[in-house]
Amino acid sequence: MFGFADIAIVKYTHPVEETQTVMTYVIAEPCINTKDTACVDACPVDCIHPKKDDPKYATETLLYIDPVECIDCGACVPVCPVSAIFALDDLPEKWNEFTAKNAAYFGR
Ligand code: SF4
Numbered sequence: 024m025f026g027f028a029d030i031a032i033v034k035y036t037h038p039v040e041e042t043q044t045v046m047t048y049v050i051a052e053p054c055i056n057t058k059d060t061a062c063v064d065a066c067p068v069d070c071i072h073p074k075k076d077d078p079k080y081a082t083e084t085l086l087y088i089d090p091v092e093c094i095d096c097g098a099c100v101p102v103c104p105v106s107a108i109f110a111l112d113d114l115p116e117k118w119n120e121f122t123a124k125n126a127a128y129f130g131r
Contacts, residue, residue, distance in 0.1 A: 047088075047095035049125050051118040053107035054085035062099035062108060068092055071099065072128070087128035 063071045063086070070092035073079040100108045109115070111122065
């Protein structure tokens with residue numbers, strides 16, 4: 024029989040690996056010249072740019088996700104009408120270059 028003194032509370036922690044990849048979600052080729060901004064509205068941390076009211080919206084050919092600010096929630100994926108957004112692990116190899124393109128827009 025266990026008494027109160029026999030109960031142990033164990034906390035589990037998940038230390039962040041220093042080598043962890045920071046880029047989580049990536050906007051790829053299908054966004055080019057589409058630039059639908061449903062993802063901008065869906066993002067809870069406002070990390071997809073440029074927005075329509077940004078002067079850069081007219082000159083950029085696609086939208087980008089800030090790899091540092093993205094919290095990896097996935098909310099942007101189902102709202103994209105051209106299926107341009109991928110978790111990094113799901114990004115088709117032919118669009119690998121978009122990982123760097125997204126990061127470069129934010130100077131990452
Ligand atoms: Fe924003 Fe979430 Fe999409 Fe990251 S995964 S860009 S936080 S909506």
